[in-house]
Amino acid sequence: MTTVPAAAPSSGPGYTSSDAQALSAAPARPRPAPPGPVTAALTFAWRALLKIRRIPEQLSDVIAVPVVFTLLFTYLFGGALAGSPHRYLQFLLPGTLVMAVLLATMYTGVNLNGDLAKGVYDRFRTLRIWQPAPIVGALIGDALRYLLASALVTGLGLLLGYRPHGGVGGVLIAIALVVVFAVALSWVFTLLGLVLRSASAIMSLAVVVLFPLTLASNAFVEPGTMPGWLRAVVHANPVTQLVTTTRAAMDGTVTAVQIATVLAASAALVAVFGPLTMRAYRRHE
Amino acid sequence: MEAAAELAIQATGLTKRFAATVALDGVDLTVPAGTIYGFLGPNGAGKTTTLRILATLLRADSGTARVLGHDVAREPDAVRARISLAGQSAALDEDLTARENLRVLGRLIGHHSRASRSRAQELLDAFGLADAADRPVKTWSGGMRRRLDLAASLIATPELLFLDEPTSGLDPSSRAQVWDTVRALAEAGTTVLLTTQYLDEADRLAARIAVIDHGTVIAEGTPGDLKAATGAGQLHVQLAAPEQAPQAAAALRRVLDLPVRPGTDPGSLSVAGPAADQAALAVAHLHRNSIPVAAFALARPSLDEVFLALTTRAADDSADPAKEPVV
Numbered sequence: 001m002t003t004v005p006a007a008a009p010s011s012g013p014g015y016t017s018s019d020a021q022a023l024s025a026a027p028a029r030p031r032p033a034p035p036g037p038v039t040a041a042l043t044f045a046w047r048a049l050l051k052i053r054r055i056p057e058q059l060s061d062v063i064a065v066p067v068v069f070t071l072l073f074t075y076l077f078g079g080a081l082a083g084s085p086h087r088y089l090q091f092l093l094p095g096t097l098v099m100a101v102l103l104a105t106m107y108t109g110v111n112l113n114g115d116l117a118k119g120v121y122d123r124f125r126t127l128r129i130w131q132p133a134p135i136v137g138a139l140i141g142d143a144l145r146y147l148l149a150s151a152l153v154t155g156l157g158l159l160l161g162y163r164p165h166g167g168v169g170g171v172l173i174a175i176a177l178v179v180v181f182a183v184a185l186s187w188v189f190t191l192l193g194l195v196l197r198s199a200s201a202i203m204s205l206a207v208v209v210l211f212p213l214t215l216a217s218n219a220f221v222e223p224g225t226m227p228g229w230l231r232a233v234v235h236a237n238p239v240t241q242l243v244t245t246t247r248a249a250m251d252g253t254v255t256a257v258q259i260a261t262v263l264a265a266s267a268a269l270v271a272v273f274g275p276l277t278m279r280a281y282r283r284h285e
Numbered sequence: 286m287e288a289a290a291e292l293a294i295q296a297t298g299l300t301k302r303f304a305a306t307v308a309l310d311g312v313d314l315t316v317p318a319g320t321i322y323g324f325l326g327p328n329g330a331g332k333t334t335t336l337r338i339l340a341t342l343l344r345a346d347s348g349t350a351r352v353l354g355h356d357v358a359r360e361p362d363a364v365r366a367r368i369s370l371a372g373q374s375a376a377l378d379e380d381l382t383a384r385e386n387l388r389v390l391g392r393l394i395g396h397h398s399r400a401s402r403s404r405a406q407e408l409l410d411a412f413g414l415a416d417a418a419d420r421p422v423k424t425w426s427g428g429m430r431r432r433l434d435l436a437a438s439l440i441a442t443p444e445l446l447f448l449d450e451p452t453s454g455l456d457p458s459s460r461a462q463v464w465d466t467v468r469a470l471a472e473a474g475t476t477v478l479l480t481t482q483y484l485d486e487a488d489r490l491a492a493r494i495a496v497i498d499h500g501t502v503i504a505e506g507t508p509g510d511l512k513a514a515t516g517a518g519q520l521h522v523q524l525a526a527p528e529q530a531p532q533a534a535a536a537l538r539r540v541l542d543l544p545v546r547p548g549t550d551p552g553s554l555s556v557a558g559p560a561a562d563q564a565a566l567a568v569a570h571l572h573r574n575s576i577p578v579a580a581f582a583l584a585r586p587s588l589d590e591v592f593l594a595l596t597t598r599a600a601d602d603s604a605d606p607a608k609e610p611v612v
């Protein structure tokens with residue numbers, strides 16, 4: 001803590017000594033060299049963490065949703081679909097993991113949209129920094145949120161009796177794949193956050209897209225009993241691929257091709273929506 | 286003004302449309318380096334839009350702007366490295382504390398962790414915000430936020446500082462503090478472009494002023510130039526014999542070709558807007574016509590009058606160019 005400097009003489013008529021003191025206490029500072037891309041992105045990630053610390057309730061979407069869905073699906077459908085909740089859980093858990101994390105991606109867009117509406121980004125955009133840093137940094141923060149959601153779902157599953165054959169390694173691979181895919185999918189929402197007018201518009205679009213996408217997959221039921229057209233939809237659904245791979249990783253049967261497919265899909269999402277997001281970001285007025 | 290002084294801002298023919306709204310309709314602006322430059326205009330005139338273009342936040346539809354020698358559209362990074370902007374609405378993170386806001390920005394400007402921490406403390410002390418430094422900004426009053434926003438734009442001293450209505454919503458002592466800060470910055474060599482609704486603020490601070498209305502600059506010069514050019518002062522005449530008022534009014538109207546209004550006192554007349562030498566001739570004319578004058582005064586126009594004269598004239602012109610003011 002610095003000590004308060006003695007009051008300097010008044011700088012002129014009409015000004016109090018505290019004003020003059022104010023100026024002497026804030027001398028000019030030359031501008032340092034601008035930060036590199038990594039420092040800039042990590043600073044934005046730090047900002048995201050500070051925000052989580054200040055308003056922990058914004059984590060409710062990655063805490064409440066996964067917990068509620070895991071419990072609800074296990075006990076609601078378990079008996080009917082698999083004979084017992086415990087047996088259903090073995091099938092269900094990778095599915096709820098995917099659903100919980102994918103649903104959390106919409107908040108990337110919601111948060112970005114809120115920041116833009118408040119003008120905070122105006123200042124960021126007049127700084128000489130690597131232009132994608134604000135978005136990349138926010139996504140690093142989001143990746144931590146997705147990890148938290150994954151840990152919760154997995155931990156709860158283990159408590160309820162889920163036993164992955166793939167062991168610790170399999171679980172870690174599964175979580176890593178889901179988080180990587182979710183971060184890539186988040187670029188879709190950063191674009192929506194920039195293009196759509198309001199947070200509620202993003203939410204409604206996300207719900208209309210994400211819910212059918214996760215439900216019309218093999219996350220909760222095997223497609224065997226579905227009508228043929230729906231089975232075709234489920235097989236074409238990228239969420240199905242992700243769930244299958246996640247399930248295989250947890251079971252310890254995942255193949256290199258499956259992993260490569262998820263990584264390639266993630267890379268494709270970033271390759272398409274990353275540049276679109278940055279274009280929209282630069283043009284945002 | 287030294288003609289040779291280098292220019293901080295040189296903008297020509299900036300235009301910008303938002304859907305159907307023409308926000309800027311050919312703005313020209315020349316700001317010499319090292320001065321405080323006032324940018325005045327009524328609501329919706331295009332002040333913020335101009336500032337956002339100059340600060341690389343918006344792209345003009347046409348026209349060019351060079352800021353500190355760099356083209357804003359083609360070399361935005363070079364411009365960003367030298368400017369700072371305190372926008373019209375405080376650009377702060379509401380959820381974070383003031384200290385966290387300043388530290389994040391300090392890191393983004395390129396300070397190391399220690400330096401950003403000490404600079405945050407320095408600015409909080411300087412702006413009298415240290416007591417509330419660790420409270421989330423959303424719990425702050427509007428005036429405190431504006432001061433923090435100004436502090437945030439001074440983490441590194443910019444070569445050019447854009448201030449969009451920096452004192453709106455401030456109490457008189459905070460306003461004086463902002464004025465002091467702006468003056469100190471200018472003395473240290475920073476160019477300041479500030480928009481304001483308070484004309485006395487521009488009058489006190491700015492070396493030169495541009496008045497913008499409907500997206501074009503309608504007047505430019507020193508505050509004195511503007512007052513002289515619009516001649517919007519008031520000539521007040523008190524006649525020795527009140528019953529001569531009708532003849533006196535006719536005589537003044539003949540010389541000045543301006544509407545003459547009776548004052549509140551009997552035998553007093555006033556005319557708005559004569560140039561000083563014309564006013565002198567008019568008073569002499571009364572004397573030659575044997576209308577004794579007990580007292581007369583030419584009130585210097587305030588910048589408010591200049592502003593109203595300029596902007597209402599522009600509004601009349603745009604409403605109907607052929608229309609002459611009715612006497």
Ligand SMILES: Nc1ncnc2c1ncn2[C@@H]1O[C@H](COP(=O)(O)OP(=O)(O)OP(=O)(O)O)[C@@H](O)[C@H]1O
Binds near residue numbers: 303328
């Ligand atoms: N993002 C935008 N979308 C649509 N119209 C806009 C936008 N920004 C500004 N405008 C319009 O452009 C015109 C100029 O606005 P601007 O904000 O530059 O005015 P201003 O001089 O700063 O006014 P004020 O004194 O009220 O701040 C206004 O008619 C405004 O409605």
Ligand SMILES: [Mg+2]
Binds near residue numbers: 332373
């Ligand atoms: Mg404005």
